Amino acid sequence: MALSFIVIDESELDCFIARKIIQNASKGFDVEVFQNPLLAFDRIKTENYPGKFDVIHIILLDLQMPLMNGFEFVEAFEKLEVDIQQHYHIHILSSTRNKNDINRLLDYASVFSVIEKPLTAEKLQLVIKNL
Amino acid sequence: MSEKIKILYVDDEPENLTGFKASLRLNYQIFVASTIPDALQHLRNHADIRIIFCDQRMPGKTGVDFFEEVRISYPLPVRILITGYTDIEATIEAINKGNIFRYIKKPWVEVDVISAIDEANKFYLANSMLQVKNEELQKAYNELNKFAYSVSHDIRGPLTGLLGAINIAREIDNIDEIKEMLFLMEKSLNKLDAYILNMHDYYSLQRGELRISDINFAELMDELKPLYSVHAKVNNINFSIEVLQEEEFRCDKSSLKLILSNLLSNAFKYQDKAKEHKSVEIIVEVKSAQATIYIRDTGVGILGSHIGEIFNLFYRANSQEVGSGFGLYNVKNALLKLNGHIEVNSVMHQGSTFKVIIPSI
Numbered sequence: 001m002a003l004s005f006i007v008i009d010e011s012e013l014d015c016f017i018a019r020k021i022i023q024n025a026s027k028g029f030d031v032e033v034f035q036n037p038l039l040a041f042d043r044i045k046t047e048n049y050p051g052k053f054d055v056i057h058i059i060l061l062d063l064q065m066p067l068m069n070g071f072e073f074v075e076a077f078e079k080l081e082v083d084i085q086q087h088y089h090i091h092i093l094s095s096t097r098n099k100n101d102i103n104r105l106l107d108y109a110s111v112f113s114v115i116e117k118p119l120t121a122e123k124l125q126l127v128i129k130n131l
Numbered sequence: 132m133s134e135k136i137k138i139l140y141v142d143d144e145p146e147n148l149t150g151f152k153a154s155l156r157l158n159y160q161i162f163v164a165s166t167i168p169d170a171l172q173h174l175r176n177h178a179d180i181r182i183i184f185c186d187q188r189m190p191g192k193t194g195v196d197f198f199e200e201v202r203i204s205y206p207l208p209v210r211i212l213i214t215g216y217t218d219i220e221a222t223i224e225a226i227n228k229g230n231i232f233r234y235i236k237k238p239w240v241e242v243d244v245i246s247a248i249d250e251a252n253k254f255y256l257a258n259s260m261l262q263v264k265n266e267e268l269q270k271a272y273n274e275l276n277k278f279a280y281s282v283s284h285d286i287r288g289p290l291t292g293l294l295g296a297i298n299i300a301r302e303i304d305n306i307d308e309i310k311e312m313l314f315l316m317e318k319s320l321n322k323l324d325a326y327i328l329n330m331h332d333y334y335s336l337q338r339g340e341l342r343i344s345d346i347n348f349a350e351l352m353d354e355l356k357p358l359y360s361v362h363a364k365v366n367n368i369n370f371s372i373e374v375l376q377e378e379e380f381r382c383d384k385s386s387l388k389l390i391l392s393n394l395l396s397n398a399f400k401y402q403d404k405a406k407e408h409k410s411v412e413i414i415v416e417v418k419s420a421q422a423t424i425y426i427r428d429t430g431v432g433i434l435g436s437h438i439g440e441i442f443n444l445f446y447r448a449n450s451q452e453v454g455s456g457f458g459l460y461n462v463k464n465a466l467l468k469l470n471g472h473i474e475v476n477s478v479m480h481q482g483s484t485f486k487v488i489i490p491s492i
Contacts, residue, residue, distance in 0.1 A: 067447075
């Protein structure tokens with residue numbers, strides 16, 4: 001099964017780091033980064049998948065972003081058609097340690113895990129192993 | 132002299148009401164009611180009634196019952212019961228239940244009533260003060276909550292980014308990639324630094340005193356201009372300043388500077404990079420003891436649905452540029468202190484105009 005990654009993070013540095021770590025893990029992984037969550041959402045909403053069930057898109061999503069924060073993103077994502085949703089696994093990547101927020105996030109059906117920043121090769125391996 | 136203390140006296144015997152009013156009306160503003168509905172009417176019409184006297188023996192309802200009811204809808208006025216010796220059990224009960232502040236024995240003498248009013252008024256003031264302080268505390272507490280929340284993102288965020296970068300630097304051999312990452316690390320640190328400087332502004336506004344001095348806007352603009360000239364030149368933004376001041380203007384200079392520099396920074400920051408003709412314009416006009424300042428840009432504009440929120444703490448309406456969510460909140464607070472106000476006019480993709488009006492102090 002092929003893997004592709006979508007990184008949604010307002011910080012340019014964090015996008016750079018995520019891309020680097022993902023590419024270091026395997027040259028075969030596709031990485032797309034978005035600093036603007038609205039653009040990322042539009043892209044997901046309008047993407048066509050003619051029978052492409054062999055690709056899983058892993059979304060690494062930051063929480064505090066202008067225009068659309070991580071919570072709003074997840075809420076909007078869960079309103080998309082199930083056909084679209086099933087191509088994606090959302091993992092929250094944030095510097096937060098707020099227990100309330102973390103529990104609230106894990107309550108969303110589409111959120112697979114909450115990862116504390118900074119992203120490291122080991123943390124990425126956990127995501128890949130637990131697909 | 133301050134206004135007279137407002138007092139409501141409730142008693143079903145008209146001669147008691149007349150007596151009460153006659154002896155106290157010179158020093159206090161007295162409202163009288165011979166029935167409970169009349170009493171409630173007074174309370175509705177005069178939110179600032181401070182003290183209620185009520186006779187224990189009223190037709191249909193005891194004074195204690197009335198107080199128990201009234202304290203739910205009107206918790207602020209201090210309640211004093213007037214009662215004969217035989218009602219002492221009811222009085223004790225009422226005091227214990229916390230329905231009344233104190234009681235006066237019937238027949239009352241003026242000196243007792245006046246001392247009761249004095250005490251009750253002190254109690255009322257302490258209570259109201261407490262309420263004001265409580266509201267202030269609640270506001271401070273809410274902001275503290277926002278701060279605690281933002282610390283994890285705005286302070287911890289850049290730090291975890293730097294840690295992540297150091298981690299992967301060990302595995303990068305390409306010097307160009309290292310340089311690119313150093314550039315991003317620097318940007319991240321600058322953002323953190325700006326956040327801390329803004330936080331400092333926030334605190335000085337909250338705690339700082341005003342220092343009023345004569346303001347010469349032309350001189351003030353000469354101080355501010357060099358802060359933007361490099362940025363204007365590099366990004367090809369035309370920066371024009373116009374000052375019309377023929378009269379004296381007095382204000383707190385540091386608050387004024389904070390307002391202007393935040394608005395100017397935004398005007399430069401949120402330019403539309405694709406546009407050929409980019410400009411920032413500031414016009415200051417001092418007339419009839421007030422300054423009207425226009426700051427106009429040819430920037431990206433603010434979405435109508437965001438305009439109501441841009442002055443909120445930590446609100447950011449744009450992802451294109453690095454903002455802390457402090458700037459306009461600080462502007463709003465500074466204007467509050469100076470008794471000024473601000474209006475925004477913005478058209479998407481054309482630009483924004485901020486109009487600030489500040490009275491001379």
